[in-house]
Amino acid sequence: MAGTARIIGAKGLEKALLAAFQQWTEDDVNGQYWREKFEEKYPYSGPPTLRKNGETVGDPRDILDTEALYESGVESYRYSSDANGGEANWHWDATNSSGEEYAWFVHEGQGPYSREPRRWTDELASEFLFDGSEIKGRLMARIDQGLNGQ
Secondary structure, eight states: OOOOOOOOOHHHHHHHHHHHHHHIIIIIIIIIIHHHHHHSOBOOOSSOEEOTTSOEEOSSBOSOTTSHHHHHHHHHOEEEEETTEEEEEOOOOOBOTTSOBOHHHHHHTOSSSOOSOOOTTHHHHOHHHHHTOHHHHHHHHHHHHHHTTO
């Protein structure tokens, strides 16, 4: 009977971590997570409203509507890496009929048509929320796969 123990070097570890992070941001966050967050039902006080897509919605409701806001974020995805690590960025820049970006109004529940905050980015932006999240579990699985050559 034989056994083997192995550890990868610093460069191999860095390469595996960056590859796992990039795959996670592309496939898990941009490919699935944002869709899940936009389809999630958020509390929304007030009367039912008729959306631009023709759907009447009440409370709770998702934030898909015409999908313009969702698509603006997903299509804006950019990943970059250098010697100091990797970074993924999104910019929700959909505009309303006045030409004003409205992501902040939806996210914070502010403005003339938003009554309740729908904070779809908070799990990634807050270390406290991220720590116990399912999306963190997906990142850890990607890292595990990368380090174990799967």
